[in-house]
Amino acid sequence: MTISLEKSSQSSLIFQQHDATWQDYVAVRDNPDIDWRKIAFYQGWLWFDMGTEGLGHSSFRDLMTAVFFVWAFLHPEVVLQSYGGCLIENQDTHACAPDLVLYKGEDIPKWKLGEPRRIILDRHRLPDLVGEIADTSLGIDLDEQKQLYASLGIAEYWVIDVKGMRLFAFGLTATGIYQPIQVSQVLTGLAIALVEQTLEKLAEGTNTAAANWLMQQLQTAN
Template identity: 60%
Template sequence: MEKPNTRAASPDIVLYISEGIPQWQEGELRRINLSQWRVPDLVGEVGDTTLATDLDEKKQIYADLSIPEYWVIDVKGKRVLAFRLQADGKYQQCASSVTLAGLSISLLEQTLERLSEGTNISAAGWFAQAIASLSATG
């Protein structure tokens, strides 16, 4: 993901919602040129040894690129730090996702905890069931 002559980054997670999703032609490099395509709705970094960088330098890069929502997944700490870009161009930590219709960040953290206790499949199943019950009650 790059904005030529400005900044570039390679997030671990890139999420587009709705229209304006980058499309590539065969043989093209898989880069998102932000002068050609709109910014993603959400980007994320999975932090283990890079946590300090993800919360400092990368956070600033994504703010400079005007990414509306930024997540840092702290693997060791089993937590998700979610940030929403404010009008002043700075991120503020948030407890739920705006991009993913109010998804509680604590639900993601509970899923990380389940990953450490069981298998990926069991954690994914639990998460899917939790999302389904939210949809049914909301």
């Protein structure tokens, strides 16, 4: 088992292997000496990040979760459940732990005593939207991670570029390929440009203030 180490920042240690097996992934997942924060496996690609979460990543992640809550507040008739950071597995083929995990509608996974503390896709349905906060991992999130989520068949994928304050949003086509979208398909009617403007508000103040600004914009529009 050969794993390459990339030190992408002072707070991020990213390990990658391109000829890994599912058993290699499980060995990392269950190793108490490997304190991974993010992990993924797909077609021999094993990736995990042992870095701590930085201020930028944390602030943007919480803001994006707040975006979900703002939309849900204005659409009380729609069932939404957020499971950000939860490990998702498709036995032998896929593993991932998206920063953002959103379910819309019924049949939302619920953990039961004695079950693994993961979303297992042979017993739970796919999320409707997943997203990554790209602080030090933009290249991976727009390449390997994007391929992984498309192959799973997740309807919508967001990548938030922390440094550029941009949101790359993709919708899954009938051919199983992600294409850029301008309006969310899951959070119906939510313009991606408006979410980007919300991200830009972080340069001026707090993530709670940015979420409040988004609420005001959506209420005015409605």
